[in-house]
Amino acid sequence: MNKELIKELKVSAIENGTVIDHIPAQSVFQVVRILNLEKFDTQILIGANLDSQKYGKKGILKLSNRFFEKDEINKIALVAPTATLIVIKDFQIIEKRQVEIPGQVSKIVNCVNPNCITNHETITTKFVVIDKDDLKLQCNYCEKITVRESISFV
Amino acid sequence: MKNRSLISISDFTREESLRILDLAEEFEKQPTQNILDGFVIATLFFEPSTRTRLSFESAVNRLGGKVIGFSDASSSSVQKGESLHDTIKTVSNYCDLIVMRHPREGSARYASQVASVPIINAGDGANQHPTQCLLDMYSIRKTQGRLDNLHIAFVGDLKYGRTVHSLVIAMSLHNTTFHLVSPAELKLPSSVKMHIKNKNLQYRQYTDLNEVIPLADIIYMTRIQKERFSDPIEYERVKNAYILNNTMLCKAKPGMKVLHPLPRVNEISTDVDDSSSAYYFQQALNGVYVRQALVATILGVK
Numbered sequence: 171m172n173k174e175l176i177k178e179l180k181v182s183a184i185e186n187g188t189v190i191d192h193i194p195a196q197s198v199f200q201v202v203r204i205l206n207l208e209k210f211d212t213q214i215l216i217g218a219n220l221d222s223q224k225y226g227k228k229g230i231l232k233l234s235n236r237f238f239e240k241d242e243i244n245k246i247a248l249v250a251p252t253a254t255l256i257v258i259k260d261f262q263i264i265e266k267r268q269v270e271i272p273g274q275v276s277k278i279v280n281c282v283n284p285n286c287i288t289n290h291e292t293i294t295t296k297f298v299v300i301d302k303d304d305l306k307l308q309c310n311y312c313e314k315i316t317v318r319e320s321i322s323f324v
Numbered sequence: 325m326k327n328r329s330l331i332s333i334s335d336f337t338r339e340e341s342l343r344i345l346d347l348a349e350e351f352e353k354q355p356t357q358n359i360l361d362g363f364v365i366a367t368l369f370f371e372p373s374t375r376t377r378l379s380f381e382s383a384v385n386r387l388g389g390k391v392i393g394f395s396d397a398s399s400s401s402v403q404k405g406e407s408l409h410d411t412i413k414t415v416s417n418y419c420d421l422i423v424m425r426h427p428r429e430g431s432a433r434y435a436s437q438v439a440s441v442p443i444i445n446a447g448d449g450a451n452q453h454p455t456q457c458l459l460d461m462y463s464i465r466k467t468q469g470r471l472d473n474l475h476i477a478f479v480g481d482l483k484y485g486r487t488v489h490s491l492v493i494a495m496s497l498h499n500t501t502f503h504l505v506s507p508a509e510l511k512l513p514s515s516v517k518m519h520i521k522n523k524n525l526q527y528r529q530y531t532d533l534n535e536v537i538p539l540a541d542i543i544y545m546t547r548i549q550k551e552r553f554s555d556p557i558e559y560e561r562v563k564n565a566y567i568l569n570n571t572m573l574c575k576a577k578p579g580m581k582v583l584h585p586l587p588r589v590n591e592i593s594t595d596v597d598d599s600s601s602a603y604y605f606q607q608a609l610n611g612v613y614v615r616q617a618l619v620a621t622i623l624g625v626k
């Protein structure tokens with residue numbers, strides 16, 4: 171990516187909204203899907219494969235006039251544990267924090283168990299996060315554990 | 325506990341399970357009582373299990389309740405493609421309690437969220453079978469005089485055996501020492517082992533059945549099914565390694581009892597049946613009392 175575009179992205183600061191920075195490069199579009207950004211009608215800037223001093227390559231999202239509940243934004247921690255959330259009001263950063271893996275996950279993840287009822291009827295999946303470090307999700311229905319390597323998103 | 329569903333044995337606290345066992349003792353003394361007069365219980369068996377279904381129906385009938393339902397999915401609207409959601413919604417209108425068996429894991433939990441009446445899980449795929457668990461606990465307490473501080477050996481298919489999963493979880497509340505005997509392919513899943521570890525209890529895994537016989541107060545046998553193996557050669561190799569016969573029992577503790585959720589195929593030789601260690605047929609009878617206690621408690625008549 172050329173320097174000019176990075177600059178442009180940096181300068182296109184938003185007046186009000188949310189910036190999600192330090193997204194692992196390969197996860198940007200997954201984050202877009204998890205947050206259902208396709209349905210947004212406000213301005214969205216998506217930066218992918220940008221150079222990052224810390225991570226090599228990174229992604230960034232700038233979402234004008236969008237603010238998220240903690241539970242909603244924390245869902246992205248499953249694919250982007252390094253992401254930083256920056257909340258902006260009147261061009262000022264009013265909050266900056268790391269996303270956290272939530273205690274419960276619903277809707278966005280499929281159960282790994284092919285014989286789980288959630289894979290056979292229209293049921294919203296629900297998991298309890300039983301291990302945040304290794305990322306282990308226990309299905310509320312079949313009680314089987316889905317681990318990081320086998321997570322697939324709805 | 326009135327109006328509560330029983331899906332997984334961990335839905336009950338230690339005290340709640342004990343309360344059911346105590347009540348089951350009362351029903352053992354007096355199994356015929358007219359306390360469910362006017363109640364309708366549905367038994368929905370989306371996969372057949374004659375033994376479990378008859379045990380529930382016997383329990384309800386002896387208490388004067390009425391039973392409706394079906395004994396396998398082919399004779400019901402499920403055959404016509406009706407969803408579990410719709411079947412449960414509909415049947416909820418016709419009864420006070422639903423007992424269900426279903427081939428998919430998680431089906432009973434889902435049903436309990438959809439139904440307007442309580443659900444008793446009579447087996448959901450390879451996941452849970454809590455009423456079998458309660459009758460196993462009842463049998464253990466009856467034969468050993470206590471539930472606490474026992475050495476229990478689980479033998480056979482520990483991976484898919486749902487009766488094993490439920491009983492391990494339940495017994496982890498009773499300071500049990502676990503001896504887990506299985507082929508490498510069929511070890512206890514980590515989601516179940518977690519309950520043992522959380523309580524810091526002793527457990528050991530074995531591949532040789534002979535090693536645990538002198539250690540155990542209870543030997544809980546299960547069937548190893550061919551279809552559970554990805555490699556048929558592996559099945560042929562292990563299929564005879566987990567068969568208990570009378571000669572092997574000479575090293576057992578005097579009060580040791582052999583349990584089995586039944587039906588057995590060949591994993592317990594028939595020469596064990598007449599030994600003082602055999603308890604699996606009495607174990608099945610205990611199921612009626614435990615199910616009477618459970619149904620009466622959930623319907624609020626006891």
Ligand SMILES: [Zn+2]
Nearest residue numbers: 281286309312
């Ligand atoms: Zn599941």
